[in-house]
Amino acid sequence: MVRGEVGTAGGAEGERLRRSGAFLVDEAMAFLQSAALRAAAEVKVADHLAGGPLAPAQLAVATGVDERGLYRVLRLLATRGIVEEDTRGAFTLTDAGQALRGDVPGSVRTAVLMITDRSMWQPAGELARCLTGQLPVFDSMFGMPFFDYFAQDERTAAVFHVGMAAMTDPENAVIAGAYDFPDTGTVVDVGGGHGGLLLEVLRQNPSLDGVLYDQAHVLAGHRLAGAEEIAGRWALADGDFFTHVPDGDVIMMKRITHDWDDDRCVTLLTHCRRALRPGGRVLVLDAVVPPGNAPHQSKTIDLMMMASLGGRERTAGDFAALFEAAGLKLARVLPTDTVLSVVEAVAAGE
Template sequence: MPHDENQPAGDRSATAAEEGLRRSAAFLIDEALGFVFPAALRAAADTGVADALANGPATPAELAATTGTDARNLYRVLRLLATRNVVAEDEHGRFTLTETGQALRSDVPYSARNAVRMLTDRTFWLPAERMAHCLTEGTTAFDGVFGIPFFDHFARDEETAAVFHVGMAAMSDPENAVIAAAYDFPETGTVVDVGGGHGGLLLEVLRRNPGLEGVLYDRAHVLAGHRLDGDKEIAGRWSTAEGDFFAAVPAGDVHLLKRITHDWDDDQCVTLLSHCRRVVHPGGRILVLDAVVPRDNAPHQAKTLDLMMMASLTGRERTEADFAELLGRAGLRLSRILPTPTVLSVVEAVSV
């Protein structure tokens, strides 16, 4: 910016500082508005807009007639989604679903629609608004919002539980095959998927390793939705087991814990990991499949997920040092960390 050479240096310095503060204010205000985009994304997911666009471009009026929405307000949502390339508007006012937005459809492999609905559900949204409580009190904000802990709320509210479990499956499905391929499983033995939900990861592990058998271990109401039945490739090589992993886990050669430890505090994780250590067969492995938070200033999904955990649950995302300490408390040793093409890594542990 040009300046008056006759202007005192102190005044020029003050002007530069003020300009820097104006830029800072503009940036922070823009970032504070960032919550509106996931709200718009959820609105589109809830109303099935992406499915309505599956057959090609359409105007807001045409989409509104298909989805039962208000055309003017739908346009406003689509206009914001277009700024992130989820949809694109042409010169005739028609919208097209972009390549980036395809997974918002419900009828495609790896659909993210249910994952979007889960991640923007009130069980995560409302506690996030009270994040300052986590800082001042050192506890989750969830209990104060809903009156009971996260998983107790799910046990009491079947509709919310269904959103969570279906959403977790949708979030996991794009990851499972590449994670299963990232680790060199033994040729024979039993793989126990601890808290394995609907079995998507175990399904991929068994498909890739025909000499292995598998056990899907979870609560009864979760196992009711498992997907292992219909796959001929793994027929006769799997079973389910009902239980509470804080009480016990089935024995096996490899124990999988995918997106489990980040839900729980350190003491709870030590209890769970200790159960695994006690029943893993000699020479076996315990694989913690979670994000490993990098120690730098770069963006990373784990840093975002960590604050979601802080607001709604008692757990957290962990660094390599955190995992080493946690495993050590459970009588295990961190033997290696294998990155995968996803945000998750394979944290391999063995008995000490």
């Protein structure tokens, strides 16, 4: 054997290593599945397949792309069950692929484009730098922190805020219904974006008022004004949640704490504690990382948080420690029928 080469083991051990190698090579190439999904989303393949099967040549004309390249993308997506090729070579959109359409309720097309945007993709490719303490790598690659990058102009901001809304809107009604909100009082949605969650909470709890709290450029795209059933029960407040949080009986944050490191989370939660009215509750609506080896979306997104934002997903124990440092106490963790849980905190001593 030449020095530097790896020998080939024989027998059962050799077969075990061969299978391991084949598995790991397939795992390493899995990013191309995301690339194919993004390509299909960009040219709106799913929208053109909504009416039924189409041959690659027909799809290429409809989308304005190269037929052979499009076929190769679709062929890979067919292995993932997103489209299906028939014996004539035409492709059909499967049930699993329906939400890639842009014209259906619950569409995640813009969410796919956000998740696979270069702002997420490129830092993930440098994940090893995070292991040496260079957190987050996004800042050095893009020349500014994550949220500064997405606030720099309307088009860039839309990638994130519209994509996040598409990703999380389907969760809102489920989460709003999973928690027993008080009969009266004010709910403050901290970092609430365009107001999708607050809208559902107010719809399901007609005696509550709400405050949507975020930065001014985000609030400009809010959706509360068009909902007649909550008219007169909501208000907007703009500001920085690291310096102030409006007073409320329920202060909730959805997919916010995972964006930030522990120190910043304690600062935010301390402001929530100060803003909490007597008997009130702080609700952190985030994934709770489960123990064990089973797959869970939180374990995947955790690496995105590490590379792009410097934040992380947390266990129930992690949340308890953050609450304690902020003058709060973990009351309970309520799983929902989404990947998120309702992590409830009360003022320490209550």
